[in-house]
Amino acid sequence: MNDFDVESEVRSYCRSWPVVFDTARGARLTDVDGRSYLDFFAGAGALNYGHNPPALKEPLLEYLGRDGITHGLDMYTVAKGEFLRTFEELVLRPRGLNYKVQFPGPTGANTVESALKLARKIAGRESIINFTHAFHGMTLGALSVTGNSMKRGGAGIPLVHATPMPFDNYFDGTVPDFLWLDRLLGDSGSGLNEPAGVIVETVQGEGGINPARIEWLQGLADLCRRHHILLIVDDVQMGVGRTGPFFSFEIAGIEPDIVCLSKSISGYGLPMALTLIKPEYDQWGPGEHNGTFRGNNPAFVTATAALREYWSDDALERSTLAKGERVEAALSELADSSQAVELTPKGRGLARGLSFSHPEMAAKTCAAAFERGLLMETAGPSDEVMKIMPPLTISDAELEEGLAVVGDAVRTVTEGVLA
Numbered sequence: 001m002n003d004f005d006v007e008s009e010v011r012s013y014c015r016s017w018p019v020v021f022d023t024a025r026g027a028r029l030t031d032v033d034g035r036s037y038l039d040f041f042a043g044a045g046a047l048n049y050g051h052n053p054p055a056l057k058e059p060l061l062e063y064l065g066r067d068g069i070t071h072g073l074d075m076y077t078v079a080k081g082e083f084l085r086t087f088e089e090l091v092l093r094p095r096g097l098n099y100k101v102q103f104p105g106p107t108g109a110n111t112v113e114s115a116l117k118l119a120r121k122i123a124g125r126e127s128i129i130n131f132t133h134a135f136h137g138m139t140l141g142a143l144s145v146t147g148n149s150m151k152r153g154g155a156g157i158p159l160v161h162a163t164p165m166p167f168d169n170y171f172d173g174t175v176p177d178f179l180w181l182d183r184l185l186g187d188s189g190s191g192l193n194e195p196a197g198v199i200v201e202t203v204q205g206e207g208g209i210n211p212a213r214i215e216w217l218q219g220l221a222d223l224c225r226r227h228h229i230l231l232i233v234d235d236v237q238m239g240v241g242r243t244g245p246f247f248s249f250e251i252a253g254i255e256p257d258i259v260c261l262s263k264s265i266s267g268y269g270l271p272m273a274l275t276l277i278k279p280e281y282d283q284w285g286p287g288e289h290n291g292t293f294r295g296n297n298p299a300f301v302t303a304t305a306a307l308r309e310y311w312s313d314d315a316l317e318r319s320t321l322a323k324g325e326r327v328e329a330a331l332s333e334l335a336d337s338s339q340a341v342e343l344t345p346k347g348r349g350l351a352r353g354l355s356f357s358h359p360e361m362a363a364k365t366c367a368a369a370f371e372r373g374l375l376m377e378t379a380g381p382s383d384e385v386m387k388i389m390p391p392l393t394i395s396d397a398e399l400e401e402g403l404a405v406v407g408d409a410v411r412t413v414t415e416g417v418l419a
């Protein structure tokens, strides 16, 4: 692997999967030795439609072939115009949602930073409420609202102006929702800095595939309304159909003030991000949140093609929910038959996880799966959750093939453990 010696120690995924990948199509990658791998990882949620989907690749190649604008800052371009019109027609209008669309820099952390800045500007306050086990990105603002102590430690300076509150079920269902937060907000002697906004994931991805219940999300939206706090939903990983509907918050019938989207919005793994803002809160001055790569036009082309291909009807949403139930059933079966090791299935849609009572076994299971030709990563504060996130477009046959590998890997690692 001499080519890679010069790469920084910060690299991580390649340590779990020490092969050189070359090509990929749909739910499969191929390495330089011609070995094929089934993908239960999907670019950490950036490849919801799989690798190199033909319905996106063709328009992209056509666009590049005719010298379409590649880099456009925030200039008006045909590709951006078509994306905005299509997003409005196929995503916002059918859902009765009214948002202005901001293009921040093209990553999840960028949209989160823009959302935090905007909330603070609108409210004229500094503090943000975040939740236990949250993940919002690796830049300083995004890290300040992230839970993981290892990642926070990388900041090297104090991470301030954020106050963590218990996410849904933090006390194992024994404490009424929002008891602590509601009490603090209503008590002028509580010492809580009055927050500008709340930032939340509907299903925590990196935090261990923890879904918030619908009632909890509705309760949070209601609390934000009562206390005049802006509600930011970070849908970077769970949006674009990962849990079934386009936006993960749709099932709760809530309308966040600000929504963060990135990972799968371009649909092709090309960098792109959006910050959706309720019109009355679009209080930016021109250039107040800037960035050189906000106009990644090839990403606009594939994003438009993806919306037309997958979001003109509800076929993808329905198949995602059905596949999610199939994964859930397979994980429940594994959990029921496990003897000494307690396995807990969790998740929503095609964001699924299996939590291990012996945390180190999750990574061992992922390693065993890799030996059998399947990519899967871990999540959770102790990496105790095996995370199953195939492309939404995976075929039923490939899903079964992958689940068989997962079952085999789980049994290999857990059997033989004495209670």
Ligand SMILES: *Cc1c(COP(=O)(O)O)cnc(C)c1O
Pocket: 106, 107, 108, 109, 110, 112, 135, 136, 137, 138, 201, 205, 206, 234, 235, 236, 237, 238, 262, 263
């Ligand atoms: C991945 C992720 C981010 C950060 O996105 P980057 O593109 O890595 O900066 C933010 N929020 C959530 C929920 C994520 O899953």
